[in-house]
Amino acid sequence: MDQHKLRSHVFDKTGIKIDTDDPIFALVALNEAVLAETIERQLAMLDAATQALAAQACAAGGLPPLATPVTPKPVETRWFAPREWRLLAAAAIVSLACALLVLAGAALLWR
Structure with missing residues (x-):
């Protein structure tokens, strides 16, 4: 996160000058952390669903057999x-x- 770039973006949009020591940057960092955690969880669910779909397609004959056996992971719903x-x-x-x-x-x- 480039604080100076974010600071100039806020000033361009709102006309409000904020300092790089402003507590709002802590909120931005917290938002980034929560977003990263949510993205990781969603990617894990998507990967598990993709592997399960590939295993089903191989079992139905729609895809050639995979080099490594795929064990579908339970998808958290x-x-x-x-x-x-x-x-x-x-x-x-x-x-x-x-x-x-x-x-x-x-x-x-x-x-």
């Missing part, structure tokens, strides 16, 4: 990891609180 469920729940709570705050403000200003 969970939508989200437990950590992601907690983040989704926190985001839902925050969005509901914001919606209630907006409605309360609208009700106060209506009168």
Whole structure:
């Protein structure tokens, strides 16, 4: 992650100057780490599904036999990891609180 490039991109888009020591860069690094973990998990699931499909195609005669036997790995079918469920729940709570705050403000200003 090039902080100076990201800093100039933020300034070009928003006109806001941020320093390279700004805590927002910690959030960017955290986002990159979570994205990398999710991509690794998705690639592992895709690889397992590809191997299972190749094994089925070889068994059906659609592909020549593979040089190394393929043992299909069980594919994990969970939508989200437990950590992601907690983040989704926190985001839902925050969005509901914001919606209630907006409605309360609208009700106060209506009168």
